[in-house]
Amino acid sequence: MFSLPASSRKYFVVLVVLGGDTPFSDEQLATISHTRVYHPDAQPVGKENATLVFLARNSDLDDVKTSVERMERRYNHQNRYPWVFLNEQPFTDEFMETVANMTEAQISFGLIPPEHWYQPEWIDEEKATQGRQKMHEQNIIYAESVPYRNMCRFNSGFFFKHELLQSYKYYWRPNVDYFCNIAYDPFTYMRENEKxxxxxxxxxxxxxxxxxxxxxxxxxxxQHPGYIHPDNAMRYLSDDGGKTYNLCHFWSNFEIADMDFWRSPAYQAYFDFLESRGGFYYERWGDAPVHSIAVALFAPKTAIHFFRDVGYRHEPFQHCPQGETYKQGSCTCKRWDNIDYRSNSCTPRFERLFYD
Structure with missing residues (x-):
């Protein structure tokens, strides 16, 4: 990566090379994206090698403002972890400047390489169209949306490969509404407890x-029994020893995770296997079940953590901390509006991994 020298200006431009080394050929120049970085001299207060990652479009600005404001107020104003925003289209100046004004942390805006986002050419479009039509007839949300499938595939197999994320270990997807103050550092908790x-x-x-x-x-x-961890969380995924999937998954619009796991041979092999089947487009495989299945199978169950003290909402569901945790976090959510132990929640299944 080559960057212009930092100055007293509000931002500088980083040239992110998506292929090859310098000096650049004409072909390589065609693969360079201009990444805007605001507050380049800002240093994190938090001590972990971590970042906040946000996949967004220019049209999402209002929702992004809400999410950034809540995250900064509830947590990041005292930690100043850097933000990384990614988009398959260039961000507008209005988007970048508006969001940058909401934080004192370094904030970068990057472009997703086309091959990481758009439907691969080898996908049988006729088969994919038939799959989308079938879901439309079943009244499934995003049934006919190819961009939604692009997003699911990107979040499953490519976001952690982006140039702007290569130097980081941990990430937090914060694009939700937060209700409680977070007085400790979840990234430090992850590292110290090997999560x-x-x-x-x-x-x-x-x-x-x-x-x-x-x-x-x-x-x-x-085909790859060696990738299955001996202390896995299969009982979270299946009620019959793995014969069938009970459909439980962790909702990935909030996740704090170690990108080295996604970069591992086990996960890379798993994603490549899924990719070869085309299910991200012939069906609508989401990054939430893909991530959940992978971490439940390839990691020890003790490496998966329920952040029960983090109150947040992503329509139409929310988790609201209970008891003393609610008071300590100065939470504003209604305690009765909590999905944890409703009939559509898999939280009890996860907890039984440790108490049965």
Whole structure:
């Protein structure tokens, strides 16, 4: 990566090389994206190698403002962890300047490489169209949306490969509404307690969106038994020893995780296997079940953490801390509006991993 010298200006431009080394050929120059970095001299107060990652479009500005404001007020104003915003289209000046004015932390705006975002050319479009039409007839949300599938595939297999994230170990996807002050550093908790994946809401996936995901996963497990951790969380995923999938997953719009896990041979092999089947487009495989299945199978169950003290909402569900935790965090959510132990929640299944 090459950067212009930092100055007293509000931002500088980083040239992110998506292929090859300098000096640049004409072909390499065509792959360079200009990444805007605001507050380049800002240093994190938090001590971990971590960042806040936000996938957004220019049209999402109002929702982004809400999320950034809540995250800064509830947590990051006292930690100043850097933000990384990613988009498949260039961010507008209005978007970047508006968001940058909401934080004192360094904030970078990057462009997603086309090959990481758009539907691959080898996908059978006729088959994919038929799959989308079938979901439309079943009244499934985002049934006909190819961009939604692009997002799910990107979050499953590519976001952690982006140039702006290569120097980081931990990330937090914060694009939700936060209700409670977070007085400690979750990143430090992850490191000190050898956690790989942190979540707050867990419930059932819509089966028609992933009809062959588990059978594909079983094929992968049969071919790569060495990747399955001996102290795995299969009982969270399956009620019959892995014959069938009970559809439980961690909702990934909030996740704090170790990107080295996604970069590991086990996860890379798993994603490549899923990718080869085309299920991100022929069906609508989401990054939430893909991440959840992977971490439950390839990591020890003790490396998965329920952040029960983090109150947040992503429509239409929310997790609201209970008891003394609610008071300590100065939470503003209604305690009765809490998905944890409702019939559509998988939280009890996760807890039984440790108490049965």
């Amino acid at each position: 790989i994946y942190g979540w707050t809401i867990s419930f059932y996936e819509w089966e028609p969106t992933i009809p062959t995901l588990w059978e594909t996963t079983k094929e992968f497990m049969a």
